[in-house]
Amino acid sequence: MTDKTIRLKNLTLGYDRHPAVHHLDGEIAQGALLAICGPNGAGKSTLLKALTGVLKPMGGAIDFGAARPRDIAYLPQATQIDASFPIDVFDMAAMGLWRRIGLFGGMKRADEQAVRDALAKVGLSGFERRPIGALSGGQAQRLLFARLLLQDAPVILLDEPFAAIDERTVTDLLGLIAHWHGEGRTIVAVLHDTELVRAHFPDCLLLAREKIAWGPTKAALGPENLGKARRLIEAFDDSAAACDRVA
Known part of the structure; x- marks a missing residue:
């Protein structure tokens, strides 16, 4: 089977030279069921847009390996x-x-x-x-x-798939995600509900414009990591000077 692991290499993303995610390293293994979590403004949707190829890196790179653009399906926010x-x-x-x-x-x-x-x-x-x-x-x-x-x-990206929908629909769609995962597809979902993530997603990237933790969900969403993510976002200054594009 052709490896479709996605590798993030010192990845920096942003808009108008203002970084929204910076110096992110990690791998999304083929067949992963990964949640991306973090406070509002953490860069979660920005990262997902980069994985679709819509947003180009300011610095670093995304190595899609054997995955082609047609291998990636994207569900935007409602x-x-x-x-x-x-x-x-x-x-x-x-x-x-x-x-x-x-x-x-x-x-x-x-x-x-x-x-x-x-x-x-x-x-x-x-x-x-x-x-x-x-x-x-x-x-x-x-x-x-x-x-x-x-x-x-084979690669499915979901941006807040359960926002403002009823509990029965959430349950049904979680069943569909589990079915996709059982088929060996790679699924990456931006989510806010940490209890839902703990119950259904084995791996988690906790983001606060930088990587706080990336690994098994229980450890990644531990109280210390969640507190650190919250403090980093609260301390972030949106009026900070723009940075030059990194080659």
């Missing part, structure tokens, strides 16, 4: 989805097939069935022609997971 966009549930889910059939490729009967099957797996059978703006928060998140199912990617 607030980044425009619910007013005129598209129905079926067509939104079908966007997960675009790498396979192309932006302008016609869908075959098997593709249409694959979309219906993915919607069934997330509990949205019968919603196919409903506008996405008519969905509840939990239903919208189920739809995004259906789209991920259709992408069928």
Whole structure:
């Protein structure tokens, strides 16, 4: 099997020359189930954007190994989805097939069935022609997971997948994540709920613009580490001078 370990090498990320994450080293092993935790402003979503390839490093590098861009599927925060966009549930889910059939490729009967099957797996059978703006928060998140199912990617990145959704949906989507993990896929999720992380994610990166801890969740989320992360973020000065880009 081709190794798709992702290696972070002295990675520094930021915007307008202001670092949001700096000097981060570590490895995301193929098949990992990793949570990224930390206080607000810790750089969690910034790191996830870099892993998608959208945000380029200010310094250091991300070595994707054998992983290609098409191997990575990304679920953004729900607030980044425009619910007013005129598209129905079926067509939104079908966007997960675009790498396979192309932006302008016609869908075959098997593709249409694959979309219906993915919607069934997330509990949205019968919603196919409903506008996405008519969905509840939990239903919208189920739809995004259906789209991920259709992408069928070996690396899955999730940015706050359980924010503002009901408990039943959280349970169902956790079951889907566990299924993906059992298939050997690499899953990285930005999460705030440390109790949920302790219960379902064996490994954790605790971030506070720098690595506080990275390893087994129980140790990474220990009281001393959590306190250190909180103090670092509270002490951070957003008005600090910009830094020069590191070559």
